[in-house]
Amino acid sequence: MGAVLESSALIELFKTRAEAVSAQFEHLATRAEAIARIIELLRKEGIADQPQSYAVCAACPAITPADQAHLSAEVPGLRFDVTRELAAEAKVGISQLEWALANTGTLVQAADAPATRLVSMLPLLHIALVSTKAVLPDLPAVLERIDPRQSAYLSFITGPSRTADIERVLTIGVHGPERLIILMVDELPAPPFAGAQKTEAVQ
């Protein structure tokens, strides 16, 4: 994409492209804000401790054990012990993803742990956390940083699930989520796979 974009320009481009594919984008400063926003969103979705109303969250550095306790207390029905059955009965899935690709509005995840895929696959709403520092310009940039032998399942997610198989009419939410909310947070610990190279990525 020609000259290297400033990180703020990359974030702006990411937002534009993600919104163009029907994702919702929010930029937050701190982890505390992110936790508060998650609670707000889960309440709005009517998350409760009963089938069809759970929320499931895959383990990630962004949400510490202390946060888990706090979140569980605030939102009954939010579960961290993700199983396929729970995920299938959940309205909302939450996970942290490693990278964001600006020019396609894509999120990238090293998704070896099945929970990371279940939460972004079975519920109708996926809330995706990603660090502001993890925005890369494009696909080739992330491929340079990935060795697939280090992660057996790499997931690229660009907007919600979609189809145009009937009369070429774009319809959102076929098998996967019909909504994707991206919370991009400035102050967010990196997932392990993103590793030390992350800071270099946004220079």
Added chain:
Amino acid sequence: MSESKVNFKQSILDALSNPNLTGALGNFSVAYRAGRAKAYEGIDFEALRDQIATIKGDAAGRFDELAEKFAMAAEAKGAKVFRTSDPKAVKDYILKLALDRGVKTIVKSKSMATEEIHLNKHLEKAGIEVQETDLGEWIIQLAGQTPSHMVMPAIHMTKEEVTTVFNTKVEDGQKPDIPKLVKFARGKLRPYFMKAEMGISGANIAVAETGSIVIVTNEGNARMVTTLPKIHVALIGYEKLIEHFKDIAPILIALPKSATAQLLTSYVSIITGPVPNTDGTPKELHIILMDNRRKEMAHDPRFKPALQCIRCASCLNVCPVFRLVGGHVFGKVYTGGIGTILTAWFNALKESDEIQSLCIQCGSCKDVCPGKIDIPDLILELRRRLAVEQGLPAIQKAIFSVVNNRRLFHSMMRAASIGQKPFAKEGFIRHLPLFLSGMTENRSLPAIADVPFRDRIKKIKQPKCSEKAAFYGGCLVDFAYPEMGEAVVKVLNKAGIEVIFPEGQTCCGAPARYSGAYEVAAQNGSDNIKALLAEDVKYVVSACPTCTVGLKHDFAAHLEAVGRTDELPAAKELAAKTWDFSTLAAKLVADGRLKFKKGIEPLQFTYHDSCHFKRTLHADQTPRNLMKQAGHELVEMDECDMCCGMGGSYTIKLPELSAPILKRKLQNVEKTGAPLVLTDCPGCTMQIGGGLDKSGSRTTVRHTAQQLADSLE
């Protein structure tokens, strides 16, 4: 006609009389064109496809080596890799695995390779439930049909038809409301994902150095197929192999843009060895690399480039024929341009006999192919091989002997144009190449000139000039539109160039070429080379793009194809001095040898790009600029570079397709409101001019040469 020919013609007529099909595909082709252009904004498509062609072309040359490397890498990560050339071995492997593991239900994400070997039927016969989960695939599975498009398998069906399928095969009470139908599918398929013991997927790319497979989807079903069941089987054709991981980038950049005009699909999954199952047990991952004649194809130098295909189906989306008839006329699995080629290889050459004739040779697909495959050329090669294998029909042989005898050809055409009936009765005229068919239903035919251009030019008083040009007429200018030839002479004379007409020139060989008769075409080339090089001229000029392509490119290709290599130097000498009219005129303007009239009355005109002129000669902007320089105003029509339906003898072989292609062209012409259509091709002039005349339009068609002759001082 043979029974299969009758069935084939009937399938075309059925498709054409299905308004849902032609409407949906027609609208899609317009939306696709715009969407694709937008998706590629800011991207150097030529550089991108060069990269892809290099990566995949290189891989196709080393399939065995890469398959070995892939197997080592994937097995090192814990996958099982099975390689076979035999489709039956694939089916047996999967069935045995399923039976051994007690599999009752299989969920599948979309895989053309499984369609290719009819896997579902094999598994279902053994009592296993096989559930397609891609929405389009599920719909056609329920309807008992086959995919009509590689990317959008159910594009031929309306929402009403889908509703009926759901109501009769799944659950009554559905309404033709697309979001609700999609929700319904989600609800119905979810339990299958949860209970299936095996998931079967294809893959878009297989990376040798890492043993990774890359799966591209929008619906998210492939993520589920590869996550929820404990066994994952991926069936992959050898052509999906590439060597390096970094090289997935250009393919992933091009595929969504070319396939669905997306920057990237919703999901891309890269799987390298087994992951844990949702209960913590290790997943069983089986990867099958299937040959099914792909390696044989890689050893055929003509067809090796077809393995550069990334299965985006853009060749279907831009095809003027596909958008009329859809996929099912092409066959049962792979459809459209590339599908014709794949069918010939994966099934049998014979099976492509009819479908190859659907190609009008316009070259639209070649322009957009991200694998840089010259699809029309490969279809011609199929045609040539079919002609070699089956021999040309006697009638066609007789025709070539007429076409190649110019005097006889002219007098026969002249006679035919005066009184077609006696000829038509014999069923002879109908089969003559070019325009002698009595095919006047959709367009009028030009009157055949009573004096051909070859005789008229003798009467033109030309100034004595130091420079000379030899004019190559071609049948249409010579016999139907001598006024175009006169315009060429007039323009060149103004620039101080004398025009001669070498008498020995004959047919350019296009009719033979497009029938697969390369021996005849090569002889045509040889005769023309001798005639056109006999006198020392500076330029050889033609006003017909098909002929120009013959002189500049095909003569040498035909001679080479039939082993007459000693004539190649002469063919190249001719090619080097051959010019299409507009390009030569533009050069003469630039050199200051031609001057435009002053105070010309500006005319609105629209320009039709003839296929060879734009896509082989790449001269499409030249006549536009000349006319603008002359002071005329260009009003571009929609789809200006879409074929007019002429395609040489196509109008005679498949008039039922040529006619609706022409109709659309006429609509696009009329929409501009311009009173004048310019083009650089006498064939397009005949087709569009005849169509306009028949419809009572007052719009006229002229060759650029004619308009230019009137615009110069």
